[in-house]
Amino acid sequence: MANALEGSSARPTWVEIDLGALAWNFRVVRARIAPQVRILAAVKADAYGHGAVACARRLQREGADWFGVATVEEGLELRRAGIARPILCFGGFWFGQEDACLQHEITPVIHRLDMAAALEQAARARATTVAVHVEVDTGMGRLGVRYDEVAEFAAACRRLESLRIEGLMTHFAAADEPRRDEFTRQQIARFRHAVEVFRAHGHRIALQHLANSAATFALPEAHADMVRPGGALYGLWRDVLHPKTKPIDLRPVMSFRTRVMLLKRIPRGETLGYGCTFKAPCEMLIAVLPVGYHDGYMRVLSNRGKVIVRGKLAPVVGRISMDLTLIDVSRVDGAQVGDVVTLWGHDGKLSIPIEDVAQLAGTLSYEMTCGVSERVPRIYVSEEVR
Numbered sequence: 001m002a003n004a005l006e007g008s009s010a011r012p013t014w015v016e017i018d019l020g021a022l023a024w025n026f027r028v029v030r031a032r033i034a035p036q037v038r039i040l041a042a043v044k045a046d047a048y049g050h051g052a053v054a055c056a057r058r059l060q061r062e063g064a065d066w067f068g069v070a071t072v073e074e075g076l077e078l079r080r081a082g083i084a085r086p087i088l089c090f091g092g093f094w095f096g097q098e099d100a101c102l103q104h105e106i107t108p109v110i111h112r113l114d115m116a117a118a119l120e121q122a123a124r125a126r127a128t129t130v131a132v133h134v135e136v137d138t139g140m141g142r143l144g145v146r147y148d149e150v151a152e153f154a155a156a157c158r159r160l161e162s163l164r165i166e167g168l169m170t171h172f173a174a175a176d177e178p179r180r181d182e183f184t185r186q187q188i189a190r191f192r193h194a195v196e197v198f199r200a201h202g203h204r205i206a207l208q209h210l211a212n213s214a215a216t217f218a219l220p221e222a223h224a225d226m227v228r229p230g231g232a233l234y235g236l237w238r239d240v241l242h243p244k245t246k247p248i249d250l251r252p253v254m255s256f257r258t259r260v261m262l263l264k265r266i267p268r269g270e271t272l273g274y275g276c277t278f279k280a281p282c283e284m285l286i287a288v289l290p291v292g293y294h295d296g297y298m299r300v301l302s303n304r305g306k307v308i309v310r311g312k313l314a315p316v317v318g319r320i321s322m323d324l325t326l327i328d329v330s331r332v333d334g335a336q337v338g339d340v341v342t343l344w345g346h347d348g349k350l351s352i353p354i355e356d357v358a359q360l361a362g363t364l365s366y367e368m369t370c371g372v373s374e375r376v377p378r379i380y381v382s383e384e385v386r
């Protein structure tokens with residue numbers, strides 16, 4: 001851990017991505033589902049900020065059957081990196097990307113008939129057929145064909161001879177919320193009915209899939225042919241899974257670290273940072289950190305966040321600025337310039353769960369990992385034996 005970026009001349013602010021933990025979490029998911037159920041690993045949004053290529057490579061080795069991305073561009077990045085397994089593009093494609101999908105075998109999720117027709121035409125022009133998945137909107141209200149409009153859609157797709165509906169999917173709105181359990185069951189029922197409608201129209205559906213992380217752990221009846229976990233693979237679960245699932249041995253994959261760049265002693269009564277929001281109640285030792293909200297350490301954590309230095313928790317003082325953050329190290333014995341500081345994740349025996357930081361920031365852990373900017377290098381480690 002202390003060696004990351006050592007010997008390099010880079011600014012010492014990085015996220016450490018533990019691919020061993022990623023593999024562990026994949027195995028935890030694998031153990032939760034029947035052997036014939038496939039796993040689609042959601043690696044959209046650069047694997048929730050963890051780095052899509054490195055994560056997909058490792059998950060492919062662990063046996064991930066499919067990968068899920070949000071855009072065709074994300075799918076192409078995986079193909080360029082040599083990912084060979086099927087890739088499902090949740091967001092479909094934009095007009096003009098049909099050939100890219102066909103050529104690089106990126107399977108789009110279809111939400112609109114005109115998109116299905118455009119893709120089919122591109123396939124016909126290449127004298128080939130194209131497989132797609134169709135999303136059924138059973139209550140999320142976002143993408144997908146509305147559950148009460150699937151009959152027309154299924155009928156129209158029959159006329160697209162070079163298009164094959166390989167999969168049907170839906171996405172849960174609240175599989176993690178006990179007070180929405182009834183709604184989730186309704187989503188499942190609507191989906192099952194939609195599958196029957198497609199079958200009645202002569203479509204042979206090879207893959208049905210519904211479950212995100214929360215449903216993978218809480219709803220075995222929604223496993224169907226494939227599950228689609230994202231957050232759980234990255235060890236994000238305290239604010240993701242259904243409460244009835246806990247506790248569970250999923251391990252955090254990302255730790256956010258930096259190093260002390262300057263130490264200063266300040267007298268009682270002095271203020272710190274923009275807006276002078278912190279006033280020293282006594283003489284204090286303050287450390288300046290080369291990390292700020294541009295890096296993804298959110299400004300809302302000003303005067304609220306805590307970090308780990310030398311095995312102790314140290315509070316953030318004053319406003320977090322774009323590139324810099326101040327912490328109070330008055331109670332950290334022997335604090336020095338160069339000390340490693342952990343903003344979230346684990347450091348020896350101590351850890352700061354990212355879900356706790358997210359709660360403090362009023363958001364979801366996903367937004368925190370996705371928010372780590374491109375300025376912050378991802379350093380991959382693999383602590384195999386656990």
Ligand SMILES: *Cc1c(COP(=O)(O)O)cnc(C)c1O
Nearest residue numbers: 042090171212213228229230231
């Ligand atoms: C992001 C996503 C998932 C994974 O969701 P998690 O809550 O991270 O497990 C699954 N399916 C679809 C369609 C998604 O967009």
